[in-house]
Amino acid sequence: MAAQLPLNEVPLFPLNTVLYPGGHLQLRIFEPRYLDLVRECTRTGSAFGVCLILEGAEAGAPATPAAVGTLARITDFSHRADGLLGITTEGGSRFRVLRTRVRSDGLLRGEVALWPEEATQQVPVEFSLLQTILERLIETMGPPWRHASRDLYDDAGWLGFRLAELLPLAGDEQQHLLEMTDPIRRLATLRDILPRFQKA
Structure with missing residues (x-):
């Protein structure tokens, strides 16, 4: 289990998706x-x-959130064609929710313990196929990492988080990968999942 940093209280936004450190998420x-x-x-x-x-659900009564999440910082705003506010966020540190409370307006707030950043680890040669797969996913899907530095592909943590958010994984799989604290084990888990997506 990851060591934890001092406690903070933050507003919580439960969603039907997982945000990973360094990831980007657009919200209405x-x-x-x-x-x-x-x-x-x-x-x-x-x-x-x-x-x-x-x-629970994203709208309406406060939903029950997973115990581990990711801090999100707002990086951009937009006014959508449907008249709603759009925001772009970037994932930061992971955290564990220790306790929650619901404000009178239904906003969930949590006392959280932050996790330290993962140490950078070189991608072992046996996972080089994952680097190639991520390159192809980025070329096809065109996310914000299209012009990412080549050095990032050699970072096991970055590689694993980007694959986890781009592959069509179930929510519990996304959450499991978020909660893993060893970047190499995360890559091994992703490698074992990949055969599911290979064409017959």
């Missing part, structure tokens, strides 16, 4: 509680926590 904001969250984070320059929903 329409509920008043999340408009308040965006205003708070913009005013203070603070982050909010993204957690996978274990029970």
Whole structure:
């Protein structure tokens, strides 16, 4: 288990997806509680926590979040064609939720313990196929990493997180990969998953 840094309280945004460190996530904001969250984070320059929903839905009554999530910082705003506010976020540190409380407006807040960043580890040669697969995924899907430095592909943590967010994995698989603390084991898990996506 990862060592933990000092406690923080952050607003939580439960979603039907997982945000990984260094990842990018675009969100439509329409509920008043999340408009308040965006205003708070913009005013203070603070982050909010993204957690996978274990029970419930993104809208309506507060959902039950997974115990491990990722801090998200707002990097851009847009006014969408449907009239809603759009935000772009970038994933930061992971955290473990120790306790939660619900504000009167339905916004979930959590006391969280931050995890330290993973140490950079070189991608072992036996996982070089994963580097090639990620290159092809990025070329096809055109995410923000199209012009990523070649050095990043040699970073086991970066490679694993990018594959985890681009492959069509189930929510529990995404969450399991997020909670892993060994980048090499994460790559091994992804390698074992890959045959599922090979064409017959």
